[in-house]
Amino acid sequence: MDFNFLELRILDIVDILLVAVLLYYIYKLVKGTVAINIFIGIVIIYLVWKLTQFLEMEMLSNVLGQFIGVGIFGLIVVFQQEIRKFLLMIGSTNFGAKRNLIRQFKFMRRSKETETDIDAIVDACDNMGKSKTGALIIIQRSTNLEFVKNTGDEMNIEVNKPIIESIFYKNSTLHDGALIIEGNLITATRAILPVSNDRKIPLRFGLRHRAAVGITEKTDAIALVVSEESGQISYLKDGDFAMFEDLKDLKLKLKEDLS
Ligand SMILES: Nc1ncnc2c1ncn2[C@@H]1O[C@H](COP(=O)(O)OP(=O)(O)OP(=O)(O)O)[C@@H](O)[C@H]1O
Numbered sequence: 001m002d003f004n005f006l007e008l009r010i011l012d013i014v015d016i017l018l019v020a021v022l023l024y025y026i027y028k029l030v031k032g033t034v035a036i037n038i039f040i041g042i043v044i045i046y047l048v049w050k051l052t053q054f055l056e057m058e059m060l061s062n063v064l065g066q067f068i069g070v071g072i073f074g075l076i077v078v079f080q081q082e083i084r085k086f087l088l089m090i091g092s093t094n095f096g097a098k099r100n101l102i103r104q105f106k107f108m109r110r111s112k113e114t115e116t117d118i119d120a121i122v123d124a125c126d127n128m129g130k131s132k133t134g135a136l137i138i139i140q141r142s143t144n145l146e147f148v149k150n151t152g153d154e155m156n157i158e159v160n161k162p163i164i165e166s167i168f169y170k171n172s173t174l175h176d177g178a179l180i181i182e183g184n185l186i187t188a189t190r191a192i193l194p195v196s197n198d199r200k201i202p203l204r205f206g207l208r209h210r211a212a213v214g215i216t217e218k219t220d221a222i223a224l225v226v227s228e229e230s231g232q233i234s235y236l237k238d239g240d241f242a243m244f245e246d247l248k249d250l251k252l253k254l255k256e257d258l259s
Pocket residue numbers: 134135136175176177178191192193194195204205206207208209210211226227228229230
């Protein structure tokens with residue numbers, strides 16, 4: 001009896017945690033989009049329906065009841081985009097975050113050469129900033145970025161400063177779009193990223209920055225952007241601009257986030 005009680009409690013906790021994770025992902029998807037307004041609209045209709053039931057207002061309750069009854073199909077139509085992104089997000093996650101799991105065991109630590117050369121990347125960004133060369137660099141963490149790599153040209157080159165700079169050099173055929181880095185390899189160039197429609201992004205930021213916000217809100221990748229206009233370097237993670245004091249601080253933060 002006691003055992004069943006305990007089992008039920010544990011399952012309840014798992015259940016609550018799973019719902020929390022689900023709500024978090026739904027929030028991440030609808031954050032800053034018009035979908036949040038639709039979602040609020042649906043909640044209001046549901047509450048009014050419950051109120052009409054409570055007050056026994058039969059006619060209105062029936063009409064709203066019918067509406068709620070077919071609501072699930074309506075939801076699929078209205079949230080088609082978000083459902084697509086959600087499935088994409090689940091499908092492209094490396095289950096078990098293999099990399100992190102392996103790193104738990106000290107003796108199985110990743111070998112030095114697969115560690116991302118942060119210094120080379122940040123120094124390249126610094127040089128590109130000084131010469132007002134626009135750049136968009138995405139570093140993969142546990143979410144698989146195959147779906148964006150497919151939109152660009154696949155590569156297999158070790159990360160180093162001159163190569164990054166020459167890829168983004170204005171006359172280079174590879175400068176457009178995003179550069180994808182996995183471990184210490186550049187695995188794609190000219191990748192097209194999903195653009196965020198978060199209305200909170202300041203207007204001075206154009207598509208390059210919106211693309212960096214887009215990929216970091218849909219995956220756990222991190223992004224570095226060098227603005228062609230101002231030469232400023234931005235660091236993005238979890239769909240937000242992450243603050244840093246200077247290049248040294250940026251390197252430290254990147255190393256921390258990639259460890
Ligand atoms: N969805 C996208 N995926 C990848 N790269 C993109 C995407 N959209 C735009 N870019 C890249 O960003 C470049 C510049 O875009 P835009 O000028 O709108 O950006 P921005 O944020 O204002 O940056 P900057 O400050 O450098 O002008 C494009 O030429 C392209 O290389």
